[in-house]
Amino acid sequence: MWKTYKWKLSKNLSLLFIACILFQLTAFAQQGWIEQTSGTIWPLTAVSFIDSDNGTAVGYEGTILRTTDGGTTWTSQTSVTKNHLEGVSFTDSNNGTVVGQYGTILRTTDGGTTWTSQSSGPTERLNAVSFIDSDNGTVVGQYGTILRTTNGGVSFVKEEEIEEIPTDYTLSQNYPNPFNPSTSIQYAVSSRQFVSLKVYDLLGREIATIVNEEKPAGNYEVSFDAANLTSGIYLYKIQSGDPSSGSGQSYTDVKKMILLR
Numbered sequence: 352m353w354k355t356y357k358w359k360l361s362k363n364l365s366l367l368f369i370a371c372i373l374f375q376l377t378a379f380a381q382q383g384w385i386e387q388t389s390g391t392i393w394p395l396t397a398v399s400f401i402d403s404d405n406g407t408a409v410g411y412e413g414t415i416l417r418t419t420d421g422g423t424t425w426t427s428q429t430s431v432t433k434n435h436l437e438g439v440s441f442t443d444s445n446n447g448t449v450v451g452q453y454g455t456i457l458r459t460t461d462g463g464t465t466w467t468s469q470s471s472g473p474t475e476r477l478n479a480v481s482f483i484d485s486d487n488g489t490v491v492g493q494y495g496t497i498l499r500t501t502n503g504g505v506s507f508v509k510e511e512e513i514e515e516i517p518t519d520y521t522l523s524q525n526y527p528n529p530f531n532p533s534t535s536i537q538y539a540v541s542s543r544q545f546v547s548l549k550v551y552d553l554l555g556r557e558i559a560t561i562v563n564e565e566k567p568a569g570n571y572e573v574s575f576d577a578a579n580l581t582s583g584i585y586l587y588k589i590q591s592g593d594p595s596s597g598s599g600q601s602y603t604d605v606k607k608m609i610l611l612r
Contacts, residue, residue, distance in 0.1 A: 387422045409436035428463045438479035446485040450477035469504045470578030501560040509574040520602035522589045529611035532578035544591040582612045
């Protein structure tokens with residue numbers, strides 16, 4: 352009698368367990384979400400899809416997973432780091448950027464088959480990244496860190512506003528100079544103006560856009576990281592206002608800086 356009762360109880364519990372699973376799956380389906388298998392035990396922190404099929408997920412211990420079938424299957428990729436990864440952004444099937452602990456920034460141009468480490472300058476945890484195309488992107492992180500790139504991560508810029516209203520336009524010499532791999536550039540605008548600050552090589556080719564937006568009057572300091580540039584002499588040029596307007600409310604200056612490995 353006891354065995355029969357035990358079998359019935361076990362059977363009833365099994366049926367109840369199956370019913371719970373079916374109920375959960377039904378609930379997920381009704382909400383439009385279906386649980387998928389990632390193939391990893393590490394926590395996943397961010398995901399980026401470029402269409403309904405192609406996506407990338409990242410997580411702890413340098414985990415990078417790739418799917419080309421909408422998440423039905425996930426393939427592990429080699430990420431060249433064991434740091435926790437916190438953010439990912441792909442703009443197409445090839446170009447993607449991943450960020451994470453200790454200032455980690457990884458870049459791929461072949462859909463994740465290979466990943467290259469990029470230097471961000473800061474060593475704070477980077478929490479998220481967003482690119483609008485293969486070149487222009489923004490990274491945010493710990494302690495209010497905001498980094499911008501206009502060349503796919505070849506260089507990143509961190510900008511800070513210094514309190515005090517200046518009476519004139521200025522562009523200071525970068526410090527340190529020579530530098531390796533990062534340097535600071537200070538500039539000032541005495542009235543609200545559109546400011547452009549760009550870096551060029553000696554052939555006049557644009558290397559990086561550090562600032563390209565309207566700025567209120569103030570003193571500013573930007574950190575320029577050139578870890579992915581070769582040694583040599585570079586020029587940085589500031590232009591505020593419209594020099595062709597003849598209004599006197601414009602300023603242009605060029606200075607030289609030396610990257611020495």
